[in-house]
Amino acid sequence: xxxxxxxxxxxxxxxxxxxxxxxxPADPILVVDHLTMRFGGLTAVGxxxxxVGRGDITALIGPNGAGKTTVFNCITGFYKPTEGMIRLSxxxxxxxxxxxLPGHDVNRLARVARxxxxxxxxxxxxxxxxxxxxxxxxxxxxxxxxLAGILGLPVYxxxxxxxxxxxxxxxxxxxxTHRADEPAGDLPYGDxxxxxxxxxxxxxxxxxxxxxxxxxxxxRESADLNTLLRMIRDEYGTSVxxxxxxxxxxxxxSDRIVVLDxxxxxxxxxxxxxxxxxxxxxxxxxxxDEEVAAVEAEVGLVGTSAGTTA
Amino acid sequence: MATGSTIGAVAPTVGRRSGAAFAEMLKDSALFAxxxxxLSIPVVAYRTDLGQGTGLELTGRWGxxxxxxxxxxxxxxxxxxxxxxxxxxxxxxxIATAGAPPVVARAGRVLGPLTLIVALTLPLLAxxxxxxxxxxxxxxxLGILILTYVMLGWxxxxxxxxxxxxxxxxxxxYAVGAYSYALLSTGFGLSFWICLPLAGLFAAxxxxxxxxxxxRLRGDYLAIVTLAFGEIIRLVLINWVDFSGGAAGLSSIPxxxxxGIPFTAGEGGFAQTFGLxxxxxxxxxxxxxxxxxxxxxxxxxxxRMRRLPLGRxxxxxxxxxxxxRSLGIDTTMTKLTAFxxxxxxxxxxxxxxxxxxxxxxxxxFNFLESAxxxxxxVLGGMGSQVGVAIAAIVMVxxxxxxxNLSFLKAVFGEGFDPNEYRLLLFGLAMVCxxxxxxxxxxxxxxxxxxxxxxxx
Numbered sequence: 215x216x217x218x219x220x221x222x223x224x225x226x227x228x229x230x231x232x233x234x235x236x237x238x239p240a241d242p243i244l245v246v247d248h249l250t251m252r253f254g255g256l257t258a259v260g261x262x263x264x265x266v267g268r269g270d271i272t273a274l275i276g277p278n279g280a281g282k283t284t285v286f287n288c289i290t291g292f293y294k295p296t297e298g299m300i301r302l303s304x305x306x307x308x309x310x311x312x313x314x315l316p317g318h319d320v321n322r323l324a325r326v327a328r329x330x331x332x333x334x335x336x337x338x339x340x341x342x343x344x345x346x347x348x349x350x351x352x353x354x355x356x357x358x359x360x361l362a363g364i365l366g367l368p369v370y371x372x373x374x375x376x377x378x379x380x381x382x383x384x385x386x387x388x389x390x391t392h393r394a395d396e397p398a399g400d401l402p403y404g405d406x407x408x409x410x411x412x413x414x415x416x417x418x419x420x421x422x423x424x425x426x427x428x429x430x431x432x433x434r435e436s437a438d439l440n441t442l443l444r445m446i447r448d449e450y451g452t453s454v455x456x457x458x459x460x461x462x463x464x465x466x467x468s469d470r471i472v473v474l475d476x477x478x479x480x481x482x483x484x485x486x487x488x489x490x491x492x493x494x495x496x497x498x499x500x501x502x503d504e505e506v507a508a509v510e511a512e513v514g515l516v517g518t519s520a521g522t523t524a
Numbered sequence: 525m526a527t528g529s530t531i532g533a534v535a536p537t538v539g540r541r542s543g544a545a546f547a548e549m550l551k552d553s554a555l556f557a558x559x560x561x562x563l564s565i566p567v568v569a570y571r572t573d574l575g576q577g578t579g580l581e582l583t584g585r586w587g588x589x590x591x592x593x594x595x596x597x598x599x600x601x602x603x604x605x606x607x608x609x610x611x612x613x614x615x616x617x618x619i620a621t622a623g624a625p626p627v628v629a630r631a632g633r634v635l636g637p638l639t640l641i642v643a644l645t646l647p648l649l650a651x652x653x654x655x656x657x658x659x660x661x662x663x664x665x666l667g668i669l670i671l672t673y674v675m676l677g678w679x680x681x682x683x684x685x686x687x688x689x690x691x692x693x694x695x696x697x698y699a700v701g702a703y704s705y706a707l708l709s710t711g712f713g714l715s716f717w718i719c720l721p722l723a724g725l726f727a728a729x730x731x732x733x734x735x736x737x738x739x740r741l742r743g744d745y746l747a748i749v750t751l752a753f754g755e756i757i758r759l760v761l762i763n764w765v766d767f768s769g770g771a772a773g774l775s776s777i778p779x780x781x782x783x784g785i786p787f788t789a790g791e792g793g794f795a796q797t798f799g800l801x802x803x804x805x806x807x808x809x810x811x812x813x814x815x816x817x818x819x820x821x822x823x824x825x826x827x828r829m830r831r832l833p834l835g836r837x838x839x840x841x842x843x844x845x846x847x848x849r850s851l852g853i854d855t856t857m858t859k860l861t862a863f864x865x866x867x868x869x870x871x872x873x874x875x876x877x878x879x880x881x882x883x884x885x886x887x888x889f890n891f892l893e894s895a896x897x898x899x900x901x902v903l904g905g906m907g908s909q910v911g912v913a914i915a916a917i918v919m920v921x922x923x924x925x926x927x928n929l930s931f932l933k934a935v936f937g938e939g940f941d942p943n944e945y946r947l948l949l950f951g952l953a954m955v956c957x958x959x960x961x962x963x964x965x966x967x968x969x970x971x972x973x974x975x976x977x978x979x980x
Contacts, residue, residue: 321852
């Protein structure tokens with residue numbers, strides 16, 4: 215324990231104003247500052263700076279191999295960035311430098327939760343157990359690091375009942391009450407995706423990072439996902455950072471979009487601005503600047519979809 | 525009536541289907557016979573004999589070829605018929621039992637309490653079965669042996685079954701426990717009841733000591749390092765003669781007392797205090813119940829831990845370490861607790877081993893012991909308490925029982941010792957398990973908590 219608090223103090227910074235790129239949200243929860251990640255000679259992410267607004271849904275998009283997941287892994291403590299700073303400031307004023315925290319403390323202390331591109335549930339454990347594992351920190355404390363729990367003291371029993379109630383609430387919210395006691399691995403793909411989001415939410419995060427939450431979902435399921443994410447933002451006040459390829463999700467729910475290409479930020483703005491950004495279109499469609507207008511018209515990117523969502 | 529008519533309607537279809545199937549079988553068998561014919565023409569059909577002069581003479585053996593083809597035909601047909609019947613029966617059985625809980629799961633639910641009752645009353649059963657407590661000593665000794673392995677299996681189950689850390693050097697902690705008691709009692713004169721928790725603590729400390737550097741490794745690498753650790757402990761015990769007595773071991777270890785009352789014939793002994801006539805079996809029965817209690821404590825703690833956040837974190841760790849990290853679980857600490865707790869129970873078992881034998885030597889803690897304990901856990905079904913207990917009974921009890929089967933001696937000769945075939949039997953059991961129950965005897969995992977009510 216003493217070791218952990220020591221690290222916290224080291225990683226906590228109160229002074230020094232954010233030095234990220236100008237503009238962006240006024241009250242950022244997360245400031246990524248000159249982030250660079252190199253793997254040997256390959257620069258996966260190069261000098262990337264962006265901000266995630268508090269209470270916003272921010273999307274990180276870009277073509278395959280643009281370095282989006284690398285950015286995620288840096289933010290959530292799975293990679294240690296080569297250079298740069300990732301600062302998370304909670305509403306209470308505590309600030310954490312995520313790149314300095316040990317992997318699990320990014321969730322435990324800084325309260326950043328994430329999901330994975332290829333779902334990582336605990337397949338043999340039930341839906342309910344998956345959510346209870348996410349409440350490890352409060353339950354562990356209530357169980358007196360297992361001592362009170364072994365003796366079956368009422369302190370722990372009460373905490374466990376609260377945890378189960380909370381988990382049951384989430385299970386109901388994602389519509390899995392009838393399968394709560396079944397192994398998570400037996401669920402259909404779409405349910406597993408939603409369960410993973412619910413599990414991340416059970417850790418009470420201030421920032422939820424979702425890596426391609428709509429991958430492999432059908433249009434109806436993506437629409438459900440949009441509702442779920444909006445609910446997370448509006449009811450829980452959790453800021454959301456998501457990587458997504460499905461533009462129907464990105465354009466509809468994002469408050470802000472950051473576009474990466476070859477590890478470099480090429481655009482950062484509202485969905486409206488991104489939709490009209492020629493560099494983004496070029497990155498996605500891979501055409502010369504002169505031809506962009508023609509391709510836009512052909513795909514109907516500017517004309518139709520702008521009209522429907524605006 | 526309804527069922528009768530259904531059967532009546534189904535029967536002709538089945539008959540027609542089986543007729544077609546039989547024709548298919550005949551065709552298949554004929555094909556086999558044809559292939560045999562093709563193969564035997566160059567190999568069997570002619571024999572070369574030394575002729576009258578210098579050359580070779582060919583002797584036709586078409587009768588043999590025909591016999592071979594016929595034999596293959598008949599064998600193949602028989603095989604098809606038997607296999608068909610087996611699969612048909614299995615199908616029928618599957619339909620009949622669909623919806624009912626799996627047989628093994630039900631058996632597990634009944635076997636658990638049954639085993640417990642037998643375990644609790646074993647001395648009585650042994651006495652009744654062999655006509656007297658002293659005569660039943662063999663059975664009680666066997667019970668002690670089995671329960672020691674049950675306890676070790678349950679202890680290792682925490683590490684391997686729950687936390688998913690493959691530990692091939694578990695016996696090292698068993699050795700630490702045994703030597704802790706041996707050295708503390710001979711060197712400092714501490715009693716068993718003080719040494720027992722100390723032995724557990726020492727073993728747990730060794731678990732942490734080993735765990736810190738190696739738990740960042742996974743799977744095979746962890747297995748190799750733990751294997752090496754087990755060997756290191758054994759080699760240290762052999763070579764550090766001043767400390768551990770070397771290969772000769774430590775002897776005349778004080779025996780356990782009944783909470784301070786020694787099991788002696790004289791004044792103030794157990795028999796006299798309780799007004800019984802002295803009988804050495806009293807100590808054996810006491811040891812039996814001691815190991816039973818220790819094993820049950822291990823079981824109880826494991827079952828409790830499964831329902832606690834730490835135990836759930838162990839299982840989550842087994843399933844997906846990366847996801848655990850993303851949920852704020854300190855994976856290193858969690859693994860260490862599993863390692864330490866598993867080691868602690870091995871330490872308890874070790875100190876029991878020392879007090880029971882009155883003698884410890886490095887010989888008792890070789891790799892084979894680790895392998896047996898691991899085999900018990902794997903055969904029992906990783907994470908299943910009942911499965912591990914049954915596997916321990918089978919793995920430890922079966923070779924003992926084989927020793928007593930006198931007809932085996934009649935078959936294999938007077939010098940036959942089933943213990944020599946122990947490893948062969950393990951191998952055989954493992955192969956059979958791989959084929960029929962690849963995930964262990966009891967592979968169904970019962971949830972630690974249920975939404976509808978309190979879980980298992």
